[in-house]
Amino acid sequence: MSMRAHVGDQLIVESPTTGVTKRDGEIVGLHHDDGTPPYEVRWSDTDQVTLVFPGPDAHIQPIGHGREGQREATGQRTSTATHRGARALSEAVIMSLVEDATAAPSMHNAQPWRFEYSRRRRVFHLRADLRGALPHSDPELRALHIGCGAALMNLRVAVAHEGWEAQTRPLPDPGDPMLLASVTLTRPLGGEADPAGLYPAVRTRHTSRYPFDEREIPPPVRTALVDAAHREQVALSFVSGWHLQYVVDLALEAEARNLTDAGAAADLARFTRRADDTRSATEGVPEYAFGPRRRIGKAPMRDFAGGKPVPGRPMADFETLPHLVLLSTSSDRPVDWLRTGQAVERVLLRATLAGLSASFVTQALEWHDLRWPLRDPMSGMAYVQTVLRLGYGPPGTRTPRRPVHDVLDIEP
Numbered sequence: 001m002s003m004r005a006h007v008g009d010q011l012i013v014e015s016p017t018t019g020v021t022k023r024d025g026e027i028v029g030l031h032h033d034d035g036t037p038p039y040e041v042r043w044s045d046t047d048q049v050t051l052v053f054p055g056p057d058a059h060i061q062p063i064g065h066g067r068e069g070q071r072e073a074t075g076q077r078t079s080t081a082t083h084r085g086a087r088a089l090s091e092a093v094i095m096s097l098v099e100d101a102t103a104a105p106s107m108h109n110a111q112p113w114r115f116e117y118s119r120r121r122r123v124f125h126l127r128a129d130l131r132g133a134l135p136h137s138d139p140e141l142r143a144l145h146i147g148c149g150a151a152l153m154n155l156r157v158a159v160a161h162e163g164w165e166a167q168t169r170p171l172p173d174p175g176d177p178m179l180l181a182s183v184t185l186t187r188p189l190g191g192e193a194d195p196a197g198l199y200p201a202v203r204t205r206h207t208s209r210y211p212f213d214e215r216e217i218p219p220p221v222r223t224a225l226v227d228a229a230h231r232e233q234v235a236l237s238f239v240s241g242w243h244l245q246y247v248v249d250l251a252l253e254a255e256a257r258n259l260t261d262a263g264a265a266a267d268l269a270r271f272t273r274r275a276d277d278t279r280s281a282t283e284g285v286p287e288y289a290f291g292p293r294r295r296i297g298k299a300p301m302r303d304f305a306g307g308k309p310v311p312g313r314p315m316a317d318f319e320t321l322p323h324l325v326l327l328s329t330s331s332d333r334p335v336d337w338l339r340t341g342q343a344v345e346r347v348l349l350r351a352t353l354a355g356l357s358a359s360f361v362t363q364a365l366e367w368h369d370l371r372w373p374l375r376d377p378m379s380g381m382a383y384v385q386t387v388l389r390l391g392y393g394p395p396g397t398r399t400p401r402r403p404v405h406d407v408l409d410i411e412p
């Protein structure tokens, strides 16, 4: 039987007489869809990649040998052709995966994340970058965890789209709480659509601070969004009736407080970029993304201009009653915040694919006394983690990100 391999398998060369391993390496590239040689192999001793035509002293050790080995023993090994075809993890691929991760939303576009990738262990580490913390608006780092959770979701989607199955562990080191997650690429993926199917929305999702149509969101779309959050162990509920009015009022109250709060103004000033601002344009919310000023309507929009006039900024009529959803959890620990971030991004990607636009309405969450009454008294979920506004309208605008080489370290 001819030799067949997947990207990620080990190629082992043994001495034919003693059975001692002479050399081993990871197969990082295939030249034929059916997994037959030659292979591009990254040798473990030199870390060099060479093209290899394996001789009789070489054999393949499948990645994730448990399951694969069993299938091989019973003659049911899945052929490479049935896999989505994982590409070798070149530096360009790793950088593009991290670029996808950083397309995620973060409060004030502060991008509070860093990534490390270990080639040998094929693992990404996601770390909090406290330079992106907001001391006044987010002293507990809840929003920081949510933004990083959203980036983690994008990374999971991109890795799956790339053809890899991944194992994600939140907060893998209890002694290092700023190490937020590890994502280990375990084996080439089968044909699963989840979460790879969300990939087309990763770079087209933007926060839209424009008015939305009053049109209803059809029940199947609502159900899909509830399911998206549920997959990340977070509850999503559409707010309606008196509760909707109440949530809107709480957000408006928070927005009014923010406008006169020195701390909130300081966080905003650090991360908003007016048209004549000469500081780095790789973070923060640029003036072109502020959206129009509200003339009428009840959509509670954060005013990134801090109440100050912006030359040429138009006025617009917003929804009389916006579509708002609450994302909630039953406890309020860092792991819940990371789950929320992943759920938020899953919901936003799913909404984008369904033609919906979205913005965040998180002002009330930043005031202790306003957060508690936000919750839906009929749900068992005590902690509201995020409020999103959804609707049919302009898709929003792309905002800047720090370049990947500023946020990624690749280790051998």
Ligand SMILES: Cc1cc2nc3c(=O)[nH]c(=O)nc-3n(C[C@H](O)[C@H](O)[C@H](O)COP(=O)(O)O)c2cc1C
Residues within 6 Å of the ligand: 103, 104, 105, 106, 107, 108, 109, 143, 144, 146, 147, 150, 205, 206, 207, 208, 209, 284, 285, 301, 302, 359, 360, 361, 362, 363, 396, 397, 398, 399
């Ligand atoms: C936890 C969190 C809170 C946010 N709060 C608000 C908000 O209250 N109002 C708003 O307009 N945008 C809010 N945003 C959206 C960010 O401003 C936005 O993600 C960032 O500027 C990047 O833009 P993008 O989403 O278009 O990529 C929030 C985002 C996160 C993750």
